[in-house]
Amino acid sequence: MQPKNRFSRRTMIVRAAAVLITFCSTSILISCPNDVPSDRRRLEAELMPVVERYQSKELEPGFGICLFDTEGPLWSYYYGYADTNRKIPFSGKTVFWTGNVSELAVAAKILQLSDAGKIHINDPISRYIPDFFKGAVPGSGFAKIADAQIEDILSHLTGIAADYSSLDYVNYEPLRNLKEFLVDAGEGFPPGSRYTHAGALFDLLGILIEKTEGKPFGDAMKEGIFHPLGMESTSFKYHSSLFDATLNYKSRDTNPFETKMLDFQNVEIPSNSMRSTIEDLIPFYSGLIDEEEDRPFLSHVSIRKMFTTKSEYSLARQGKKIGYVWMLSLPELSHLGEIAWYNGRYLSNRNVIILARDLGIGVVCATNSWEIIETESILDLAVETLNKYAETELGIAIKRIELPSVERVPPGIVDSLKGVFASPFGVYAFVFDEASAELALEDSSAHLEYRGRGGFYMKGDSDIEIISAGPEGYITIYKKNDTIDTAAKVRHSPYESMWVSRTGTYRIRDSSKLPAFNLYAFSLNMKQNALVVSSGDAKEYLVVPSSPYEAKVLCNASSIFFGKTLKVSDDSGLMIEGVAFEKTRGGS
Incomplete structure (x- = not known):
């Protein structure tokens, strides 16, 4: 690993090239001029083959990717449209819904309040919004939420299951609906014992921010985080003009489904409704790469806390290394040193951010379509982009394994694997839908790619690497820690x-x-x-x-x-x- 400070500044791409990034990489309308600096041309030649493997040539909705360092963009590429009917290109200025990534901005604001001495993150949330918890029955789940430490909320380590489904967003207002929602939240597990995503608790942090700052949540975020960083297109508030920036698309239909989904978008939710652009997000993310200096919006001490592992227990039991919101483990990039990443989705808008903090670089990807590129695929694209840059520009050796091609799952394999398999290491449940396959996990599912004799390869963040069919009624599971498991199909009669x-x-x-x-x-x-x-x-x-x-x-x-x-x-x-x-x- 190279010294950290070596790559905390721009070394190969001149600042003037940044002006050309959006202009040059909107492939629909514009090709690059001949006077682009040679470093920029070389970088584009190296990274474009990575991007082209992921983009769809048949679909018009768009996506964008930007590689950056502590000073700003190094390289970016944008494809397709924000609005297919009006032919508005998807660009660095395209406003999209960030989904769960909204939590990163809320966490920064909470730490900003801590820097100012207005709150202490090891205090229970109820200390700052006591009126919200009036009437809580001692020993109830709602009372346990009142006792939850702000730090545990930031790390999703409260043990409280308090997440939304899409339907919960219709006509949702935190101050009016949140208490009603949280009264029925599942209590789950002891604080600090496991990672349990709880977006609704970030809405509690939004109420805390309002009360502490004495102004509406959106205004507090604008004045404390967005304005100091020049993020003028970023907001938690709904505004009709945003439809000029990005629409939502699904399947292979280029007609947006906006008119059917307005109730889901006319919301202001701290945990989920931040709208931003790739160009706006770069100064925010780049300011978090280096923890040695204070930033205009956050002290270096708070930045360091944001990326400090909060629960060794969750790492040992769940394989998750957690900071404040950020996930701090990504096996595919372990050779690049300290990594932080997170992803978000809202309707069909998806985005991923990865910071390679030891190298002083990061990458952000976003799309407005379900079909063009799934969140997991965006993550893979971001991983490959960072690996390629580290290999070609920084001289870091990347270990790669050539995988067999993805194939359609044969009917015979579907018939033999459809169902539930069990072993002393756990349960594996296969779900097949035409050509696709998923593995149903404890509280989620993971996409599988069938690669012929190579078996099924797991996509996304999991300790499982490959699953292959064994003798009739058995499967073999190969894990990233080099262990192997064999599971048998569950065939027993119905339960009592x-x-x-x-x-x-x-x-x-x-x-x-x-x-x-x-x-x-x-x-x-x-x-x-x-x-x-x-x-x-x-x-x-x-x-x-x-x-x-x-x-x-x-x-x-x-x-x-x-x-x-x-x-x-x-x-x-x-x-x-x-x-x-x-x-x-x-x-x-």
Whole structure:
């Protein structure tokens, strides 16, 4: 690894070339002039083949990518349209919805308040907005939210499941609807025990910002973060003129679905509704690369905190290294030193940001279409772009493995793999839809690419690398830590109705049993034809009833369920080794 400060400044691309970036790379309308600096031409020749592998030639909706360092853009490329009907190109000035990436700006504002001594991030959130929690019943989930530390909210380590579905955004106003939403939030797990994304808690931070600054949330963000950085096109507020910038597209239809989705867009949500442009985001992200100096909007101490690992437990149990919002582990870029990344989506707008902080560079990608490039593919594009730049411009050796070509999944493979497989290491559930394949995980799913005899390759952030069909009724799972697992297909008859009726989320009834028992909460759910249990280690395990009232869990010694028996109790709860668990409110 090269010294960090060597690459914290521009070394090969002259500043004057930046003016040509958007102009030169809008491939629909303009080609590059002959007087582009040679460094710029060389960089484009190196990076364009990477981009061209991802873009669709058949579709007109657009995407953009920009590579940058601490001083600004190094190279960018834009393709397609922000508005296909009016032929408005997708460019660095195209306004798009950033989705969950909004949380990064909210986190920066919270740390700014901490820099000013207005709040302390290790305080409970209720200290600053006590009126919001009036009437909270002691011991309830809502009371636990009141006790959540601001730092845990920033890291999604509260253990509280408080995330939205798209329908929750219709006519949503945080001050009016948030309390009603959070009263029913799942309590989940002890603070700090696991990463549990909770976007709704960032709306609480929005209310805290309003009260502390004495002004509307959007104005506080504009004055504290956006204006000092020159981010004049960035806002959390809805404005009709934004439709001149970007529309939303799906499938292979170039007609936008704006008219059907207006209710989803006329919102101001701290956790999700930030609108911005690639050009606006660059000064924000580039200011976070170097933690040695104060920035106009944040101290170097707070920047360092933002990228400091917050929970070794979540790393060990979930494989997630977490900072304030930022994810700090990405195996595909581990050879580049310290990495931070995050992605967001709202309707069909998707974007990804990666910072290679030891090298002083970053990359941001965005699109307005589901079909052109999925979020996972944008992440792959960003990874490949950084790798290519590091290899050709910085002289860093990149280890690459040539993969077999992606193929359509043969019907015979679909028939043999459709369903649930189980082993002591966990449950693997395949879902097939025409040519695509997904692996259903604990609380999400991961896209699989079929590469013939090479098997299924996992896309996105997972410890699984390859899954291949074994002998009839078995699969083999190859993991990134070089371990191998073999799982058998679940073929048993339907469960007793007693067990099916007990599905839901459970928490320990008597918290005084902790930490000796070391299990606070768990979920029991049906996954296709299998009954599975999970407890926050990002894995699900097969439940095997031995009677209508008792069951064992198929797991290894690393699982908290190892050697334990689940029993049905008389009061609609469950018992584990004599310890009572009750179904949480809303659990079903």
